[in-house]
Amino acid sequence: MARGNSKGGSGGTSRFRFVLFEGDLQEGELAQVTQAIQNAFRGSQASSPRTIGRSSVASPPCDTDATDFDQVEEAEEVGADNIPRARPVRKARAPKVPNPVNDLDVKSEPSLKDFVADYDVKSGFEKYLVIALWLRDGRDINSFTVDHIYTCFKLIGWSTNSNDFSKPLRNLADNKFLSGDCKGYSLSLTGAGKIEDKKRNSE
Template identity: 30%
Template sequence: MARHTKVDQDQDGEISFTMVKFSMKASDAGLQKGIDAIRSAFAQAGIGIPPETRQIRANGTKQVAMVGSSQPEAAEAEDPEEATDVEATEIVEERAPARKASTPRARPKVKNYTAIEDPGFGSTNPTLKDFAAQKGPSTDPKKLLVIAYWFKHHLKQPDVTNDAIYTAFRTIGWTVPNIAQIVRELRASRDQRLIKGSNPNSSEIGLLGENAVDEMGKAE
C-alpha cells in the first residue's frame, strides 16, 4: 500500500521578487523606440506591458509602467528647455520675488546764502584779498580755513557764519562751493581744524587749522 506523507501547512516557505527600475533621457522618438525595445524584450519573456499605461505629463516627462509596480515611473525629457515644469516655476517665484524698481535719490540742494553788507574785508592790513593771495589755498576746505583765520586774527572776529564765508568767497572771486557741507566735514574731523563757535550757527578756526594756514604760504 502506498504511504501518504502529511504536509505541514505551517511550514516556512520562500518567495522572491525582482523589481526592475530604469530611467531614460532621449527625445520623444528616442523614448518611444526604447519603450518598444523593452516591451519586445518583456514579451519574449512572457511578460506584457499594457500600452495604455504610457502617459505624457504636462511638465514634459514621460511615464512608463515598471514590471512589478502599479505606479508608473517618470523618465525625464532630453531637452530641459522643452519641459514646462509648473511646480518648479512656482517655487522659484516664491523664493525670489521680483525686485521693486529703485527710486533714484535726489541730490541734496545747495542752500542759498545771504551776502553781508560791508563786512570790513578791506579795513585791515592785509586785506582779505591780499591775505588769500599770500596763502594761495588749492582746495575749498583750505580756502575756508584761510577765511576763518583772517576773521579771527585780522578782523578780530573769531566767530564766522556761513553767510560771512559766502561773502568772502564772492569778494575774493573764488567759485562758491557747498559751504555747509565743507563746514560739517571740517568740524567732524578728528583734528578739529574748525570748531563750533560761541554764537549760534557760527564756527571758529581751531589750533590745527591755524597751523595749517601758517604753513600754506611756505609750502604752496
C-alpha cells in the same frame, strides 16, 4: 490615441481611447510610478508677493539743505516672476546756496584782500582756512558759518561754483582743523598752525 468612426449622421457618437502610459511593472513599482506622475503634473506654487519696506534715512543735524540727494524710497514689490514692480527713486535736489553777509566789514584794516595776499594759498582748503584766520584775527569773529566764507570768496573773486559749498568746512572739521558744525565753526589751533605756515616771508 485611437478614435473610432462616427456612426450615423451628425447626431452620431464617437469613441476614443487615450493611453497615457503602458508597460509592464514589477511588483511594488506601481506606487513609485504613480508618485512620479503626480509630481510631473503638479504645478509649482507661486511665491507670495513680498514687499521691501521703505528705507529710512536719518536726517543730519544741520546742513540739511546742502545734502546731495533726498533719499526718497518707494516700496518695491516682487512677484512670483522675480520682476521688480517698482524701483527705489532718488530725487535729486540742488544744494542750498549760502546767503551773503551784507554787514561784514572787509575794507578796514586789516582788509580782507590785503590779509589774504600775505598768504600763499592754493588749495580750496587753504582758502577756507585763511578766511577763517582773518575772521578770527582781523574781525574778532570766533564763530562763523558758510555764509561768511561764501561772502569772502565772492569779494576776493574766488570761484563759488560748487555743488556743495559747505562740504570743505565739514571736511576741515572732521580733520580737526576747525571745531564746531554748520551752526558755528571755529578755527582750531591745528588749523591756525596749518595756515600760518603759508604766510609769505616779509622782505
